[in-house]
Amino acid sequence: MGAEKKGTEEIEYKTSLLPPDEQAIALAARLLQQDEVIGLPTETVYGLAANALSSKAAKKIFTAKGRPQDNPLIAHISRMEMLPMVAAQVTREVMLLADAFWPGPLTIVLPRTEEVAPEVSAGLATVGVRMPAHPVARAVIQAAGFPLAAPSANRSGSPSPTTAQHVLQDMKGKIPVILDGGACQVGVESTVLSMVQEPVILRPGYVTAEEIARVLGRQVHTAGAVTRPLEQQEAPQSPGMKYRHYAPEAEVYIVDGKLEDFTAYLQSRKGENIYALCFAGEEMKMPVPCVSYGKEEDSASQAAELFAALRRLDELGAKVVYARMPSKEGVGLAVYNRLLRAAAFRVVK
Numbered sequence: 001m002g003a004e005k006k007g008t009e010e011i012e013y014k015t016s017l018l019p020p021d022e023q024a025i026a027l028a029a030r031l032l033q034q035d036e037v038i039g040l041p042t043e044t045v046y047g048l049a050a051n052a053l054s055s056k057a058a059k060k061i062f063t064a065k066g067r068p069q070d071n072p073l074i075a076h077i078s079r080m081e082m083l084p085m086v087a088a089q090v091t092r093e094v095m096l097l098a099d100a101f102w103p104g105p106l107t108i109v110l111p112r113t114e115e116v117a118p119e120v121s122a123g124l125a126t127v128g129v130r131m132p133a134h135p136v137a138r139a140v141i142q143a144a145g146f147p148l149a150a151p152s153a154n155r156s157g158s159p160s161p162t163t164a165q166h167v168l169q170d171m172k173g174k175i176p177v178i179l180d181g182g183a184c185q186v187g188v189e190s191t192v193l194s195m196v197q198e199p200v201i202l203r204p205g206y207v208t209a210e211e212i213a214r215v216l217g218r219q220v221h222t223a224g225a226v227t228r229p230l231e232q233q234e235a236p237q238s239p240g241m242k243y244r245h246y247a248p249e250a251e252v253y254i255v256d257g258k259l260e261d262f263t264a265y266l267q268s269r270k271g272e273n274i275y276a277l278c279f280a281g282e283e284m285k286m287p288v289p290c291v292s293y294g295k296e297e298d299s300a301s302q303a304a305e306l307f308a309a310l311r312r313l314d315e316l317g318a319k320v321v322y323a324r325m326p327s328k329e330g331v332g333l334a335v336y337n338r339l340l341r342a343a344a345f346r347v348v349k
């Protein structure tokens with residue numbers, strides 16, 4: 001963990017990967033209290049966490065990730081008593097949502113308090129808040145004693161990390177500690193729901209619009225930019241919509257068609273470093289080398305495996321990847337949203 005000064009600002013850390021026992025959690029809390037950044041597991045993806053109430057700490061997250069300054073971070077809390085530290089206004093509807101979905105993969109965007117470091121909100125008057133379900137994430141927040149700002153622990157633009165090894169690949173030398181909690185169960189990031197005005201989903205996730213609508217007893221819209229690129233003059237409802245996301249080195253294309261169409265298309269495209277991103281059980285039918293991402297009829301399994309599959313394709317040296325089209329129903333919409341961005345919106349009919 002010894003850190004060496006490199007130039008004036010950037011520090012080269014000796015990054016430790018630790019099992020999340022009591023000792024490691026205490027160490028993580030100490031580091032966080034000293035405004036350091038650590039890697040930690042959540043049920044969705046791994047996070048790059050630091051004190052959400054400290055500008056110095058929050059700035060270090062942006063540096064480690066190479067994240068654009070105008071893209072805000074989510075504040076993570078471990079108990080409801082922490083909510084007023086970050087949210088200035090908690091309505092009855094917000095309490096209904098918290099009761100129904102917290103701890104869990106739902107981020108609620110709310111008016112923020114003055115206590116939240118301005119960097120966390122990237123200058124906005126709002127803050128995204130979530131209470132994660134992962135016991136390690138909650139234990140670390142609890143031990144630190146303050147809310148943690150935590151974006152996904154990948155380098156900005158690359159696929160989100162769903163294992164501690166992925167975090168190490170991206171963050172080695174940039175942070176002192178990564179807590180290894182194994183593979184993330186959900187595998188795609190939380191649903192981001194704005195409750196600042198009418199409820200609107202800014203990023204789909206494991207919690208669906210239908211589930212939220214049922215709890216609120218009213219309609220919940222989903223931002224258009226979830227399933228298409230931003231238009232030229234369109235102001236993004238969430239800064240994250242502007243940026244390139246989840247992209248592996250390889251050029252990815254989604255192929256919209258049945259399995260037979262997919263394999264026929266691949267036959268015509270066979271070549272060096274051409275790969276298929278298929279569903280589990282289809283491997284034997286692929287005319288090119290392939291990696292699978294979950295079962296066709298099981299969106300949750302696709303969510304759990306997609307990011308690891310994209311990283312695997314890069315390790316294999318894939319140059320072009322043709323991907324099977326996921327269902328857009330339920331959790332499938334989150335899978336489609338991530339894959340569409342990984343593919344830079346390239347869809348072949």
Ligand code: TXA
Pocket residue numbers: 042044045046047048071072073074105107109110121124126127128130132150151152153188189190191192202203237238239240241
């Ligand atoms: O599951 C998750 O949410 C993970 C884990 C670590 O909790 N975190 C995560 O953070 O995915 P990040 O920073 O990779 O994505 C946060 C997204 C971005 O698209 C950002 O623009 C949006 O949430 N966001 C955050 N605060 C916002 C705000 N105040 N208003 C609008 N969008 C916001």
Ligand code: MG
Pocket residue numbers: 151152160
């Ligand atoms: Mg991210």
